[in-house]
Structure formats: structure tokens, C-alpha cells
Amino acid sequence: MSNYILKYSRDDRVKYISHLDFVRMFHRAARRAELPFVFSQGFNPHPVMTVAQPLSVGVTSDGEYMKVGFDGEFSPQDLTDRLNAALPPGFKILSARKVEGKEIDLTKIDRAEYWVKVEYEGSIDAQDIADFLNEPRLIVMKKSKSGVKESDIRPYIYKLDLTGSDEKTAAFSMTLAVGSVYNLKPESVIDAMEKYIDGFKPEFFAVHRKSLLCGDVDYL
Amino acid sequence: MTIALKDKILSKVTKPTRYTGGELNAVIKDPASVDVRFGFCFADTYEIAMSHLGLKILYHTLNDRPDTYCERVFAPWTDMEEQMKERGMKLFALESGDEVTRFDILGFTMQYELSYSNIVNMLMLADIPVRARDRDESYPIVCGGGPCAYNAEPVADIFDFFMLGEGEELIHEVTDEYIKWKKSGKKNKKDYLEAIAKIEGVYVPSFYDVEYNADGTIKSITPNNPNSPAKIRKRIMKDFDKTYAPETIIVPFGEVVHDRVMLELMRGCLRGCRFCQAGYIYRPLRERKSDTLLSLADKLLSCSGYDEISLSSLSTSDFSGLRDLTDGLLDITEKKKIGLSLPSLRIDNFSLELMEKVQKVRKSGITFAPEAGTQRLRDVINKNITEENIVRSTALLFSGGWTNVKLYFMIGLPTETAEDVEGIADLAHKVLDTYYAIPKEERAKQVNITVSTSSFVPKPFTAFQWEPMNTRDMLIEKQNMLKGAIRSKKIKYNWHDNKTSYLEGVFARGDRRLCEVIIRAVEKGCKFDGWDEHFKFDTWLEAFDELGVDPDFYCTRARDYDEILPWEHIDVGVTKKFLIRESEKARAGETTPNCREKCAGCGANSFGTGVCYE
Numbered sequence: 127m128s129n130y131i132l133k134y135s136r137d138d139r140v141k142y143i144s145h146l147d148f149v150r151m152f153h154r155a156a157r158r159a160e161l162p163f164v165f166s167q168g169f170n171p172h173p174v175m176t177v178a179q180p181l182s183v184g185v186t187s188d189g190e191y192m193k194v195g196f197d198g199e200f201s202p203q204d205l206t207d208r209l210n211a212a213l214p215p216g217f218k219i220l221s222a223r224k225v226e227g228k229e230i231d232l233t234k235i236d237r238a239e240y241w242v243k244v245e246y247e248g249s250i251d252a253q254d255i256a257d258f259l260n261e262p263r264l265i266v267m268k269k270s271k272s273g274v275k276e277s278d279i280r281p282y283i284y285k286l287d288l289t290g291s292d293e294k295t296a297a298f299s300m301t302l303a304v305g306s307v308y309n310l311k312p313e314s315v316i317d318a319m320e321k322y323i324d325g326f327k328p329e330f331f332a333v334h335r336k337s338l339l340c341g342d343v344d345y346l
Numbered sequence: 347m348t349i350a351l352k353d354k355i356l357s358k359v360t361k362p363t364r365y366t367g368g369e370l371n372a373v374i375k376d377p378a379s380v381d382v383r384f385g386f387c388f389a390d391t392y393e394i395a396m397s398h399l400g401l402k403i404l405y406h407t408l409n410d411r412p413d414t415y416c417e418r419v420f421a422p423w424t425d426m427e428e429q430m431k432e433r434g435m436k437l438f439a440l441e442s443g444d445e446v447t448r449f450d451i452l453g454f455t456m457q458y459e460l461s462y463s464n465i466v467n468m469l470m471l472a473d474i475p476v477r478a479r480d481r482d483e484s485y486p487i488v489c490g491g492g493p494c495a496y497n498a499e500p501v502a503d504i505f506d507f508f509m510l511g512e513g514e515e516l517i518h519e520v521t522d523e524y525i526k527w528k529k530s531g532k533k534n535k536k537d538y539l540e541a542i543a544k545i546e547g548v549y550v551p552s553f554y555d556v557e558y559n560a561d562g563t564i565k566s567i568t569p570n571n572p573n574s575p576a577k578i579r580k581r582i583m584k585d586f587d588k589t590y591a592p593e594t595i596i597v598p599f600g601e602v603v604h605d606r607v608m609l610e611l612m613r614g615c616l617r618g619c620r621f622c623q624a625g626y627i628y629r630p631l632r633e634r635k636s637d638t639l640l641s642l643a644d645k646l647l648s649c650s651g652y653d654e655i656s657l658s659s660l661s662t663s664d665f666s667g668l669r670d671l672t673d674g675l676l677d678i679t680e681k682k683k684i685g686l687s688l689p690s691l692r693i694d695n696f697s698l699e700l701m702e703k704v705q706k707v708r709k710s711g712i713t714f715a716p717e718a719g720t721q722r723l724r725d726v727i728n729k730n731i732t733e734e735n736i737v738r739s740t741a742l743l744f745s746g747g748w749t750n751v752k753l754y755f756m757i758g759l760p761t762e763t764a765e766d767v768e769g770i771a772d773l774a775h776k777v778l779d780t781y782y783a784i785p786k787e788e789r790a791k792q793v794n795i796t797v798s799t800s801s802f803v804p805k806p807f808t809a810f811q812w813e814p815m816n817t818r819d820m821l822i823e824k825q826n827m828l829k830g831a832i833r834s835k836k837i838k839y840n841w842h843d844n845k846t847s848y849l850e851g852v853f854a855r856g857d858r859r860l861c862e863v864i865i866r867a868v869e870k871g872c873k874f875d876g877w878d879e880h881f882k883f884d885t886w887l888e889a890f891d892e893l894g895v896d897p898d899f900y901c902t903r904a905r906d907y908d909e910i911l912p913w914e915h916i917d918v919g920v921t922k923k924f925l926i927r928e929s930e931k932a933r934a935g936e937t938t939p940n941c942r943e944k945c946a947g948c949g950a951n952s953f954g955t956g957v958c959y960e
Contacts, residue, residue: 142362143599151599154370154651157682170653171683184357212651214370214597330354 127164129195130205131230133220133346135188136181140216145180151214152192159212161205164195178232179304179338182311188220189239189337191232191345199224221346230345236305237284239336242298242312248325250296255288257323264318279318282310304338352443355429363599364392365426367440370597371649373409373416374441381525384408385419385439385452385486389464390876395420396596397604399658400455400492404513406592414521417441419452421464424873424880427471437472446472449486451524453517454505456494459853460846460875462501465490466868469504476865478506478552483532487524491517495549496580496627497806497913500853500860502551507539510547510916511580512613514590519545543573547581550574554915556858562899564857564910579917584955586613586632593645597652606654606687607646609639611671615660616941616957618948619717620728620809620932621759624660626920627807629948630956631941636667640674647684654685663692664942672700698742711750711796712743718759719769725935726761728809728928733773737780744781749790751777757824758802758816760932767824770797771831778836798840799828801847805854806913807920809928812905815851817898818844845883849875851901857912860900863889921949 136143143151156163156173163173178191200208202222209219223230258264261280268277282303290297302310312333320328337344356362377383386405388395395401395418408416417439422430430436436445446452452474454465466476469488475481478488490498491509498508509516520542527538542548553574557565569576583589595607614631615624643655655675659665672686679686686704691697701712716731718724724731740751755770774797781793801821804810816824821844832839853860867889874880890897905911907926924947931938938946941957951958 139366139368140599142356142366144363147363147599147601150601151597153653154597157651157653158648165683170685172653183362184353214368214599216368330357332353 127195127197128199129193129225130200130202131223131225131232131345132192132194132205132209133222134190134192135186135218135220136190137186137216137218140214141184141186144183145177148180149175149177151217155209155212155214155217156194159208161200161208162197164197176232178235179238181335182333185333185335187335189335189344191235191338193225193232223346231340232345233305234340235338236303236307236341237301237339238304239285239299239301239339240312241289241334241336242300242316242331244296244298244316244331245294245329246296247327247329250288250291250319250323250326252288254323254326255286258319259283259286261322264322266314266317266321268314279310279314282308283315286315299336301339351433351435355426355433355435358429359425360423361392361600364420365422365438365440367418367443369599370651371594372441372596373405375409375415377415377442377444380413380415381528382414382451382521383449384414384416384521385446385449386416387419387452387454387465387468388457389421389454389461389468390457390874391423392420392598393600393602396598396602398455398457399608399610400513402592402595402608403590404453404455404517405596406594407514407590408517408521411518411521413525415441417444419446419468421468421874422471427467430471437468446486447474448484450528451521452486452488454488454490454492456490456492456498456501458876459494459500459850462494462853462864463868463872463875465501466504466865467873470868477503477861479503481506481535483535487535487538489520493623493627496623496916496918497855498549498551499556499858499912500856500864502858503861504865505551506535507542508549508551509581510549510578510918512583512589513581514583516545516547516581520548540571540573543571543575546579549578549916551858556912564912564914567910567912567915577915577917580627580919582630582919582953582955583613583632584953586956587634587638591634591638591642593642594649595646595652597650604656605652606656606685607643607650607652608656608658609643609646610634611639611657611659611662611665613659614950614956616664617661617730618728618928618938618940618946620726620928621717621756621802621805623805623808625808626925626948627918628660629918629920629950630953630958631664632956633665633667636670636674639671640678643675644678647678647682653683654687655679656687656689659690661692662688662690663694663697664940669696676703694739698746702746711752711794712748713752713754714739715754716773717754717756718762718766719755719771719773720766722935723759723762723766723769725937726932727759728932728937730937730940733776736773737776740777741780741784744784744789744793747790749792750794750796752796752798753777755797755799756802757799757828758821760802760810760813762816762824764827767827768831770799770828771833771837774832774837775834778834793836795834795837796840797828797832797837798842799825800842801844803847803851803854806911807916807918807925809925809932811855811911811925812907812909812929814904815848815901817902818848821847843878846875846881848897848901849883849886852897853900855912856900859895863893863895866893919948919950919953924948 153172165171176193205222206219263278264280285301287299495508523541553571559565612633614628616631717729804813
């Protein structure tokens with residue numbers, strides 16, 4: 127058995143597919159590609175796969191990762207081509223790499239870079255963002271397993287820039303914590319901006335995940 | 347990265363992939379490159395629509411034409427409908443996302459009566475006039491097909507035409523005529539309807555006048571157009587083995603009801619159960635060859651990546667090549683680690699052996715449909731299954747390790763007495779005794795028997811089409827009687843709400859005077875009547891009342907053989923003479939052998955094919 131890390135993208139056409147549906151979609155693609163996946167034991171055998179930091183519904187990405195196991199070895203190019211031929215439009219394997227042992231550990235991914243476009247009323251500029259980031263604490267209501275409670279998100283915003291704006295929409299780039307220690311979603315940051323930046327009224331927003339990082343390192 | 351209107355809507359609804367399209371094997375075309383934009387409409391949710399085999403067949407056969415773009419159009423769930431209305435979005439097609447308001451043809455598949463309200467609601471959401479007479483040439487032609495088209499009178503004013511019977515050829519013929527009409531400038535809708543009225547299987551309701559007697563029964567049904575035949579005969583595919591079957595299948599992202607490859611073994615049924623509309627309207631029985639099916643199975647599994655395949659037919663055990671087929675399928679499924687499900691099997695040694703092979707690990711439940719509780723009543727309905735069959739089969743199952751047995755019955759069948767209702771409980775107890783008769787060490791633990799009853803709804807083109815349906819009070823009394831007769835905690839009783847059955851009973855044998863009631867009910871908020879959480883029985887009763895229509899007239903009234911029925915002008919092959927004979931035999935408690943044992947002379951041999959000529 128050999129393990130591969132796959133980096134892949136999901137575009138607008140497939141952004142509403144939930145994590146469970148994504149996994150099932152990939153099982154079917156694996157069957158179509160006739161790749162000798164390592165199958166789980168049990169009544170409904172399916173290819174063993176691990177997805178790093180599942181993407182929220184409605185979010186596009188070109189920096190997702192998963193790990194899969196095969197019986198046999200393939201060149202990364204062959205693997206990429208065969209899977210891309212089998213995936214529904216909107217998904218794309220960007221690159222693949224065979225991994226030995228723990229040299230790449232998807233569980234160590236701890237941050238994600240997002241591009242966020244926000245429709246808003248009022249105003250926003252770079253100074254607002256600088257002041258926002260200078261707040262000692264940014265308290266928002268955050269959902270967790272035990273219910274909704276207050277949380278200080280400031281330590282988990284690693285980077286936040288206003289990358290463009292016109293009268294109606296503002297674009298941001300933000301690098302935020304993901305993973306089991308703390309998972310910060312872009313919508314919580316927008317909630318905080320609404321609360322702490324006077325005169326900024328965000329409405330609808332769209333999120334794109336640019337990359338998943340382990341510290342500063344993008345694996346592939 | 348843009349923010350589209352659809353995103354604002356989809357971020358607020360459940361299961362957004364119902365509305366996005368883009369699934370594997372969905373067909374995408376350039377609308378500018380085709381003559382016909384065809385909306386294939388299913389008046390229910392995505393999950394139900396995408397489980398329907400007819401849609402898969404007609405979608406692909408239409409899209410195989412370079413001149414036609416067939417897209418799917420489904421009923422949005424209520425949360426989506428609210429968002430659409432709030433944001434001014436009209437009913438749209440899944441493939442292109444385009445509004446269907448100016449499509450060329452909208453074709454509804456009419457699978458069950460309780461979807462009529464959704465058909466009307468979909469037209470309203472599309473901003474298309476609901477009544478056919480109010481739609482000029484700029485609107486789509488609205489047509490319908492499927493089992494409810496055999497008596498489509500309750501929605502006759504809504505549709506431009508219906509297609510009776512199997513659509514694989516017919517749908518191409520009406521599309522060809524549409525293109526001719528469109529290219530000639532689409533001057534008058536009537537020209538198109540006259541052209542297709544000549545095609546066998548096409549029913550244009552506006553070309554027939556219906557007159558009524560003082561007592562409300564029908565006096566006459568007469569063609570009012572020289573192009574329309576006095577009787578409209580259904581279409582069937584004569585050589586079913588060679589009939590078009592798609593070699594590709596759309597693979598949904600979200601889970602749907604039948605989320606697997608479906609292999610259609612046969613059409614029609616040779617059993618002749620007297621309550622069963624499907625058993626009569628799809629006659630004669632025709633089969634595909636095992637080799638054809640195996641090759642199809644291979645292609646469909648390869649193109650979809652599905653890990654399950656199911657056999658589709660009205661009675662799998664009657665398929666003459668079953669052993670060859672299952673041997674061949676097991677070769678494929680074992681190699682590819684694919685699950686095989688075998689619905690509609692009769693339980694005998696062969697099928698048990700088969701189930702052992704298929705279900706290596708999990709012994710899930712087995713369902714029997716005795717339909718009636720006593721042998722007398724089973725003879726009345728011509729359900730040729732005996733108590734001995736059931737007891738022997740369940741003994742085999744229990745010894746084989748199965749522990750969940752489901753038993754399906756109907757209550758309210760013609761001639762039913764208290765003894766028949768109590769007979770349901772007796773039969774369930776006998777099945778339970780069969781389990782206890784097996785020595786403890788040889789049987790699995792925890793036996794569960796589930797008894798389910800539905801309310802019998804008399805349907806057109808059956809031996810019971812003249813019978814009164816039981817009133818709701820009678821049905822409730824029988825349900826309570828049965829509840830009281832079940833004494834063991836190992837037997838669970840599920841029953842079906844009889845309010846929906848009542849409405850189904852009204853529409854099943856309804857006539858044109860119901861059209862306005864349906865439209866009124868939808869205006870008052872009725873939709874998704876098949877869904878308990880949306881069914882508004884009181885609102886329906888108000889609509890009947892406001893329009894002065896008595897629903898009992900259609901539902902609980904007995905008809906004479908010489909009454910002109912609303913579907914008198916429709917010819918399904920099975921003759922009225924035969925149905926009267928079957929009705930009389932039912933009253934006498936006499937059974938009729940199946941088509942392979944002895945031809946009963948039903949009339950379906952006039953199609954010149956199938957089991958009639960084996």
C-alpha cells in the first residue's frame with residue numbers, strides 16, 4: 127500500500143456540496159477511475175480517505191488537501207490525470223505526491239488563507255482595519271458544541287488586509303486559525319468587524335479558501 | 347469571485363444541491379444551438395424526482411437529439427419557494443438555471459394524484475397561466491404523461507395534451523411536430539395540437555366535450571375536432587429488448603431515495619391482482635434479455651461509480667431469465683464490491699439461496715405483501731398467495747437468520763368484513779408462532795414483525811373501478827379493530843393516514859369538474875400534499891365547498907357497469923368487458939390464473955407482443 131497527498135480545488139459549481147456528500151462523490155469517482163484504492167473493511171467497503179479541514183458549505187477553494195491509499199504505485203501525473211477524468215465538473219486535482227510515514231501530516235494544518243468579498247453599507251478603509259487589529263480583544267458570539275458563547279477571536283487572526291473596495295463591496299484577505307485547537311471562520315471575523323468598526327454594515331458575503339497552511343508552509 | 351442572486355438565495359435554504367445542477371453526466375448544451383428547449387418536470391422534490399426511472403430514460407433520449415435541449419425542472423421545497431418569491435426569481439431549469447417561462451415544451455410526469463397541486467404551483471411559480479386556454483403561443487406547450495395520464499380529467503383544463511402509455515417513441519414524434527410548427531412561425535397553438543392529435547397515444551383534452559346528466563354522472567364524451575379519434579389508444583414499445591435504455595445516468599451529489607443503478611427487467615405484470623392499476627395499464631408483460639441487461643449494468647456502473655444496483659420490475663420472480671441474470675450480475679458485483687438489491691421477489695428456495703449470496707453480512711428485513719388477511723379476500727382480489735406460502739416462507743427466513751418481517755395489507759377492500767380485518771392480526775400471529783416453533787438455538791434473537799396497512803383506493807382500469815371507496819369513518823373503525831386484535835408486543839402496527847387516501851380516491855376517478863377545485867386549493871396554499879407536514883385537508887375541503895363540488899361523489903359512490911366513466915374514451919388494451927368479468931369473479935370469490943398459466947382474454951394481446959405470444 128502507498129499513500130498519496132492530493133491537493134485539489136472546488137469552484138462555484140460545487141461549493142454547496144456538504145462534506146459527507148463530497149466524501150461519497152469521491153468514493154464514486156474512485157470507482158469510475160478504477161484506481162485500486164485501499165478499501166475499508168465492513169459491509170459497505172469504501173476507499174479510505176482523510177480530508178484535511180473540511181470546507182464549509184458555500185465556500186470555494188483552490189487549496190484543499192486529502193490523503194488516500196492505493197494498492198500499487200502511480201506517478202503523480204498519472205494519478206492526477208485519471209482522477210480528473212473521473213471527477214464531476216467543478217472539482218480538480220491540482221497536484222499529487224507520494225508520502226512515506228509522517229513527512230506530511232495533514233492533522234498539523236493550523237491555518238487557512240481566505241479571500242472574502244463583502245457587500246456592505248457605510249464605509250471601510252485600511253485605517254479601520256488597522257484600528258480593528260489593534261483592539262486588545264475581539265469578542266464575538268461563536269457557536270460551539272456546547273452552544274453559543276462569547277469568544278475572543280483576536281489571537282486567531284494571523285493576518286487581515288483590505289485588498290480592494292468600492293461603494294458596495296469590499297474585498298479582504300485573511301489568514302485564520304483552523305483545526306482542533308481553534309477554528310475561526312471568516313463569518314466570525316465579519317461579525318467582529320460589524321461590531322467594532324463604526325459605520326461598517328456588512329450584508330451578504332462570499333468566501334474563497336486560498337490555501338491551507340501548516341505554519342507558513344503550504345505542503346504542495 | 348462574484349456574488350450572484352442565486353448565492354444569496356441558496357445560502358438560506360436546506361439542501362442547496364437540489365437546485366444547483368452540475369451533477370456528473372448531466373447534459374449541458376448551448377441553448378442557441380437547439381430548436382426545442384424541453385423542461386422535463388417532476389412535481390415533487392429533487393430526491394424523489396431523481397429516483398424516477400422514466401425521467402432518466404426520456405431525459406437522455408431527448409438529449410440524444412442535437413435539436414433538443416432537455417432540462418430537469420423540479421418543485422422547489424417551501425423554503426426555496428419563499429426565497430424565490432422574495433427575490434423575484436421564477437421557476438428555473440437545473441441544467442442552465444434559466445427560467446422556464448418561455449421554454450418550448452414543459453412535460454410533466456404524473457406519477458401520483460397527490461402531486462396535482464404541485465403541478466399547478468409550479469406553473470404559478472413559472473409565471474405561466476395555469477389554464478391551457480389562457481396560454482397563447484408565447485408560452486410553453488404543457489403536456490403530461492405517466493400513470494395518472496390514463497385518467498387525467500381532473501387536470502384536463504391545465505394541460506394542452508397528454509401522452510398515453512410508453513413515451514420512448516411518442517415523445518420524439520410530438521417534438522418533431524413541434525419543430526415543424528415552430529419553423530412555420532408558431533401561428534396558432536391549435537394547429538400544433540391538431541397535428542399531434544392524429545398521433546396514436548396523444549390525447550388533447552380540449553378536443554373533447556363532456557356532457558353531464560342531472561345526477562352528475564357523465565352523459566357523453568364526444569370529439570369536437572375532426573383530427574381527434576373517438577378513442578385514444580395507449581402506446582407501448584413492442585420490442586422491449588431493443589427499446590432505448592440510457593447507457594449513462596446522472597449521479598446526484600446529495601442522497602436521493604433510490605440512489606443506485608436501476609435495471610429495468612420488464613414492463614407489465616402477468617399476475618392480474620384486481621386492485622392494481624399498474625398490473626393492468628402496463629400490459630402485456632414484456633421482458634429484456636439477460637445479456638442485454640448485463641451489458642447495460644456494466645455500462646451504468648462504470649459511468650456512475652455507484653456501489654449498488656437494483657432490479658426494477660413489478661414482480662422480479664416472474665422474470666424468466668432470473669437465474670442467468672443473477673449469476674451474471676453476481677459475477678460483476680462481487681468483483682467490483684457492489685451491492686445487489688432484489689425487490690419484488692417471491693420467497694422460495696431459489697430466492698432465499700440468492701439472498702444468502704447477496705446479503706453476506708447483513709440480514710435486513712424482508713417484506714411480504716399478502717394484501718388481505720383471509721384466503722377468501724385474497725381470492726377476491728386475485729392475490730395468489732396462500733397462508734401456507736407465507737408461513738412456509740417465513741419459516742425458511744427465520745431458520746436462515748432473518749428476524750425482521752414486514753407484512754403489507756390493504757384495508758377497505760371490496761367485500762371486506764370484520765373477519766377479514768381480524769384475519770390480518772391472525773396471520774401476523776401465525777408468522778410469530780412460526781418463529782417460536784423453531785428451537786431456540788436455531789433461530790436468531792429479537793424477532794420483529796411489522797404490520798402495515800394502507801387504505802384501498804379504487805383506480806381506473808382495474809376490476810374495482812366501479813367500487814365505492816370506504817368512508818374515512820369506516821377506515822378508522824377498521825384500523826381500531828385491527829389495533830385491538832394485535833395481542834403481541836413483537837408485532838408492531840403502522841397505518842396510513844386516510845385523509846390523503848381520501849383525496850387520492852377523489853382524484854383517481856375524478857372528472858373535469860375537479861380542475862377548478864385543484865386550482866382554488868393551490869391558491870389557498872395547498873401544495874406538497876404527499877408530505878404530512880404540508881398536507882392541509884381542511885383547506886382542500888374548503889375548496890370543494892366553495893366550488894360546490896361534492897368529493898364523496900367521486901370517492902365513496904358505487905358505479906354501475908353502464909355508467910360512462912370519465913376515462914371511457916381511453917383505450918389501454920385491457921377491455922371493459924374483461925374488467926366486468928373480473929369484477930364479477932371477484933364478487934364470486936373466484937381467482938384468475940396468471941398470463942403464463944392461461945390467457946384470461948384481457949385484450950392486451952391486441953398489441954401483438956409480449957407474454958401473449960410466448
